[in-house]
Amino acid sequence: MKKTTAKTRIIWIVITIVVAVYALFPVFSILATSFKEPSDLSNGKLLPTSWSGVNYEQILVGDAQELFLTSLRNSIGITLIATAIAVVLATLCAYAIARLDFPGKKLVLTTALAVSIFPVISIVTPLFNVWRTIGLYDTWLGLIIPYLSLTLPISIWTLAAFFRQIPWELEQAAQVDGATAWQAFRKAIVPLAAPGVFTTAIIAFFIAWNDFVYGISLTSTEAARPVPAALAFFTGASQFESPTGAISAAAIIVTIPVVLLVLGFQRQIVSGLTQGAVKG
Amino acid sequence: MASISLKNLVKKYDDGFPAVNDVSIDIADGEFVILVGPSGCGKSTLLRMIVGLEDITSGDLYIDETRVNDKAPRDRNLAMVFQNYALYPHLTVFENIAFPLRLAKGKFSEDDVQQRVRTAATTLELTDHLDRKPGNLSGGQRQRVAMGRAIVRQADAFLFDEPLSNLDAKLRGQMRAEISQMQRRLGTTSVYVTHDQTEAMTLGDRVAVLKKGELQQIASPRELYEQPVNLFVAGFIGSPSMNFLPATAEGNILKTPIGDIAVPEALATQAASKDIVLLGIRPEYFEDASLVEESKLVHGTVFTAEPSHTEWLGNEQYGYIHFEPAPEVKDLLDGLARDLDADELRPQVVVTLDAASRIRGGRAAELWLDTRRLHVFDPATGENLTRDAAAGAALTEDANRERAEEIERAGREAAEAG
Numbered sequence: 001m002k003k004t005t006a007k008t009r010i011i012w013i014v015i016t017i018v019v020a021v022y023a024l025f026p027v028f029s030i031l032a033t034s035f036k037e038p039s040d041l042s043n044g045k046l047l048p049t050s051w052s053g054v055n056y057e058q059i060l061v062g063d064a065q066e067l068f069l070t071s072l073r074n075s076i077g078i079t080l081i082a083t084a085i086a087v088v089l090a091t092l093c094a095y096a097i098a099r100l101d102f103p104g105k106k107l108v109l110t111t112a113l114a115v116s117i118f119p120v121i122s123i124v125t126p127l128f129n130v131w132r133t134i135g136l137y138d139t140w141l142g143l144i145i146p147y148l149s150l151t152l153p154i155s156i157w158t159l160a161a162f163f164r165q166i167p168w169e170l171e172q173a174a175q176v177d178g179a180t181a182w183q184a185f186r187k188a189i190v191p192l193a194a195p196g197v198f199t200t201a202i203i204a205f206f207i208a209w210n211d212f213v214y215g216i217s218l219t220s221t222e223a224a225r226p227v228p229a230a231l232a233f234f235t236g237a238s239q240f241e242s243p244t245g246a247i248s249a250a251a252i253i254v255t256i257p258v259v260l261l262v263l264g265f266q267r268q269i270v271s272g273l274t275q276g277a278v279k280g
Numbered sequence: 281m282a283s284i285s286l287k288n289l290v291k292k293y294d295d296g297f298p299a300v301n302d303v304s305i306d307i308a309d310g311e312f313v314i315l316v317g318p319s320g321c322g323k324s325t326l327l328r329m330i331v332g333l334e335d336i337t338s339g340d341l342y343i344d345e346t347r348v349n350d351k352a353p354r355d356r357n358l359a360m361v362f363q364n365y366a367l368y369p370h371l372t373v374f375e376n377i378a379f380p381l382r383l384a385k386g387k388f389s390e391d392d393v394q395q396r397v398r399t400a401a402t403t404l405e406l407t408d409h410l411d412r413k414p415g416n417l418s419g420g421q422r423q424r425v426a427m428g429r430a431i432v433r434q435a436d437a438f439l440f441d442e443p444l445s446n447l448d449a450k451l452r453g454q455m456r457a458e459i460s461q462m463q464r465r466l467g468t469t470s471v472y473v474t475h476d477q478t479e480a481m482t483l484g485d486r487v488a489v490l491k492k493g494e495l496q497q498i499a500s501p502r503e504l505y506e507q508p509v510n511l512f513v514a515g516f517i518g519s520p521s522m523n524f525l526p527a528t529a530e531g532n533i534l535k536t537p538i539g540d541i542a543v544p545e546a547l548a549t550q551a552a553s554k555d556i557v558l559l560g561i562r563p564e565y566f567e568d569a570s571l572v573e574e575s576k577l578v579h580g581t582v583f584t585a586e587p588s589h590t591e592w593l594g595n596e597q598y599g600y601i602h603f604e605p606a607p608e609v610k611d612l613l614d615g616l617a618r619d620l621d622a623d624e625l626r627p628q629v630v631v632t633l634d635a636a637s638r639i640r641g642g643r644a645a646e647l648w649l650d651t652r653r654l655h656v657f658d659p660a661t662g663e664n665l666t667r668d669a670a671a672g673a674a675l676t677e678d679a680n681r682e683r684a685e686e687i688e689r690a691g692r693e694a695a696e697a698g
Contacts, residue, residue, distance in 0.1 A: 169366035172333050177380040177429065178354040187383075191370040 027255070034248035041244050055249035064234055064246055070222040071230035075254070078140050078226060079208040082147035086204045089148075090155030091197060095185075097156070098163035099171075109160070116153035124217045131218055138219045143226065146214045151204035158203065162196030163189075198265045205261065209254075227254045282344040282436035282469055283309045284330065289339035291325055291493075299325045301493040302339070307437075310467045310687055312460075313498075314484035316474055318516070318621035322493035323473045324441055330471060331360050331439050343436060354383075359430035360439040364446065365422045367414040367429075374410040377401065377428040384433070400432045403462070420451045431462070437469040444479065456482060464690040477519055481505075485683045486676065489513050491619060499672060500679035506653070507672035511558065511662035514655065515620050520563050520598065523629045524616070524657070526609040527551060527559040534559060537603035538629055539583040543651045550656045550665040556609065557665070560655040563598065566631035568639050569646035580650040589641035590633070599639060601629040612659050 029046065034055050036048035043049060059068040097105055127146060128137070136142035166189060174184035215229035225233075231250055234243035284307040291300040300322040307313050315323040328334040330341065332353035341348050348356050359380075367376050377397045381388045388396070401407045404424040414422055423443060430438055443459070444452045460483050463470050474480055480487050481501040488498040489512070497509040501517075508514035514522045527534040527541075529551040534541045536559060543551070551557045569582045587599035605613060605627045613627070631647060639645040656665045 167364065167366060169362045169364055170368060172353075173360070173362055173366035173429075174368075174379070174383075175333070175353040176331055176358065176360045178383040178433075180352075180354065183383065187379075188368055191368075 030248045030251055034245060034252050036245055038245055041242065055245040056253075058246050059234075059250050059253070067222070067230055067233060068227070068250055071225050071227045072254070074140070074222075074224055075209065075226040075228075076257075078143050078147065078224070079205060081140070082144045082151060082208045083201055083205045085144070086148055086151040086155050087197060087201045090152055090159050090200060090204075091193075093156050094159030094163050095189075097160045099168065109156070112153035112156050115149055116157075120150070120213050124213055127214075128217055138221055138223050140224050142218050143214060143224055146218070147208040147211065150211065151207050154207070155200045155204050158200050159193075159196055162193060162200075166192050202261055202265060206258065209258065281309050281467065283307060284437060284469060284471070285342040286326075286330070287340040287342070289326065289329060289341065290337045291322070291329055291334060292337045298493050300329065303490070303493075303495045304339075305488055305495065305498055307469060307471065309469055311683065312463050312470045312472065312483060312485045314472050314474060314480045314487045315490060316477070316480040316487055316516075317490035318619065319475060320492075321490040323475075323490050325493075326490070327360075327439055327441055327471060327473045331358050332356050357436045358439055359433065359435035359437070361423075361426045361430050361441065361443045363442040365414075365426040367422055367425055369414055372411050372413060373406060373417070373425050373428075374401075376414065376425055377406075377432050379429060380433045396432050397428075400428045403431070404428050419447055420455065423447060423455060427459075427462075431466065435468070437471065438463070440470065440472040440474075442474055443472075445474075445476070459483065461690075464686050465694060467687045467691065477517065481517075485679055487517075489516060491516075500676040502679065503672040503675040506675065507667050507669070508560075508655070508664055509667060510664055511560070511616060511657045512619055514560050514657070514664065515616055518562060520630045520632075521620070523561045523563065524613060525559045525561065525603070525629065526556055526606050526659070527656075528556050537605060538585045538601055541583060541649060541651065542581040543654065547651070547654055547656060547666060553665070554658060554660075556606070556659060558609065558612075558657040558659050560657055560664075561629070561649065562653070563630045563632040565650045565653060566599075566633065567648045567650070568633050568637035569648040571634050571637055572648045576650075577648065579652050580648050582646055582648050584644055585629075585647055586644045587631070587639060587641050588628075590639060592635065594635060596635050597633050597637060599631045599633055599641075599645075601631065603627055603629065609659055616662075 032047050033041070035051045035053070036043075037050065037052045037054055040049050058064050093108070096102070097109065131137040131142050136145070170188045170192070171184045174188040175181070179187060210228065211226070212228040215226040216232060219225040219229060227250065231247050234246045234250070286303055286305045286307075289300055289303045290298060292298050303322075303326060305313065315326055317323050325334055329336050332348070332351065336349050343356060343358075368379065371379065374397055375382075377400055378393050381393045381396060397410075398407070401410055404427060406421070406424055406428060409417060409421060414425060417425065423446075426443070440459070444455050447455060456479055459472075463483075472479070472483060484501060486498055487501055487504055489496045489504065491512050497504060497513045499507075504513060504517045508517065511524070515524070525536045525538065527536045529535075529548055532542055532545060532548045534543050534548070534551055541559075551559070565580075569577075572580075585601050587601050589600055591598045591600075610627070633639055639647075655667070657663065658665055
């Protein structure tokens with residue numbers, strides 16, 4: 001391998017800093033805004049004149065508490081259920097696609113791709129009408145189903161690619177060693193597929209967590225409204241005050257689970273575990 | 281320990297292509313059988329059918345008199361070493377070797393597992409690496425781990441799928457010797473797939489040569505070499521491979537593109553039965569005429585030819601004589617070359633000469649040809665017209681006797697040692 005010279009290292013450091021600032025500045029701006037007092041919001045400065053927790057107070061224990069906490073509960077529940085279902089279904093589906101030869105295999109993959117490139121906004125209106133008719137409007141299930149349509153295709157594609165990397169011989173070796181098909185799957189394939197499954201789960205979680213269009217169109221009350229949609233319903237303390245501070249605070253709070261997820265599963269996401277199974 | 285018997289095995293894929301076509305082989309208990317052939321001849325498929333990873337389209341497979349066609353791989357009690365080793369990367373070397381034992385729940389106590397794995401590791405010199413992951417091992421070590429996983433349980437037979445093809449040449453020779461000795465020591469029935477001639481000839485008690493899914497000949501390496509059943513086997517076994525010369529008989533003289541060759545009467549009679557035949561000559565049947573002893577000279581014939589160039593290898597040298605084949609045999613030779621995985625069979629004769637020979641390219645040279653062991657092939661069917669089946673069977677019989685002796689000796693040594 002080529003040794004990196006001091007010059008290239010410096011260039012890399014500069015690039016890294018530029019990218020980091022570019023990506024993180026908006027986050028920092030929101031963080032700063034969330035600590036501003038309402039009167040301080042339009043002071044034209046990045047940092048608040050005095051740091052105050054009034055916005056957090058407002059959404060967690062104050063006026064907006066009802067709106068925010070119920071929507072947070074909705075978001076967590078709906079997203080987790082949708083992710084779990086997507087991952088389980090996608091694992092089985094991708095395993096079949098990677099390992100078995102069955103008629104319609106191509107069709108499944110292309111359909112999944114077609115669904116994922118279909119613009120969300122174009123199916124929202126028909127879905128709104130259908131859901132109202134059959135009673136799924138403004139329910140958890142009414143959001144979980146469309147979320148599956150968003151998360152399943154990408155989950156199937158990533159997992160299928162991942163399963164294809166796992167040498168089939170491992171499973172066959174396990175079978176020759178005396179394992180049933182299920183034991184071979186569980187003892188030889190699942191441990192190797194875990195990083196792929198985690199990665200897929202996190203991607204699916206993000207997609208469902210960040211959705212706004214379905215969330216605002218297919219709900220009308222706190223029964224099922226997720227956080228991104230609820231943010232739009234925040235109001236200021238009086239009609240002359242903008243809710244920017246509260247929205248910022250809420251945005252920071254909903255970012256926390258995402259950050260925790262990534263940090264928590266960082267190790268699992270790093271793949272390369274299959275190294276050494278077969279000749280390098 | 282078990283015998284394996286394949287009866288008319290056929291493997292047809294969905295498109296109707298027969299990857300394995302009507303193969304019957306009886307493998308005796310403790311025998312080491314090699315499946316060999318050019319790529320795409322169905323040798324790996326056949327092995328996978330034995331172990332149960334491929335379905336059998338028709339025919340019967342018996343392990344010790346039990347029909348196992350419909351048994352799952354895990355119920356056949358066979359151990360397999362894969363070409364790419366197929367080690368479990370998330371488990372340590374110890375756990376990799378112990379894997380089959382752990383799967384047989386309740387059959388082995390923890391102490392038992394420990395003891396068996398340690399024994400296998402000692403045999404394979406893996407004791408120092410038991411706690412490492414396969415990813416940190418060298419190719420040769422991974423190969424040993426794969427073997428360890430096979431020998432740790434008392435499997436009825438070992439199946440090897442080109443186990444050495446991923447190793448470098450030096451290591452390959454070493455592992456070849458180890459596999460051979462291990463098989464003799466354990467006396468376990470083994471089936472070994474390879475495309476490498478050296479492995480086939482040195483390891484096998486018997487070698488099965490396959491071509492396009494069909495069994496051509498199964499015999500001891502010596503019988504294959506000296507009494508091949510057809511053109512394909514003759515051309516496949518041996519390196520450099522056998523020369524095929526179109527020839528027409530006139531009395532006891534065979535007219536060939538490189539000169540007229542006087543041959544024994546029996547050979548000439550066979551050659552005269554067809555308009556044109558292919559004369560099969562192994563390179564080492566040639567010699568520099570000036571270096572052949574008087575007593576030996578009478579067993580052959582001397583003729584003049586002009587090698588285009590020679591290659592000196594130290595212990596011997598090769599001479600190359602080009603010739604222009606008649607059009608009717610050219611197609612046949614090209615077809616044979618395709619079957620043998622070569623692009624095109626150059627119309628040339630390779631002769632092995634003594635290292636001391638002064639014959640050089642571009643000069644006419646006197647060559648002596650030992651005519652006692654030549655073969656004559658029918659160009660239409662490829663059949664060997666001069667094969668002596670009885671002599672061949674005797675060679676294979678010899679090999680069987682030697683195997684029995686070697687196993688007995690290994691057993692005795694093991695008994696003395698332990």
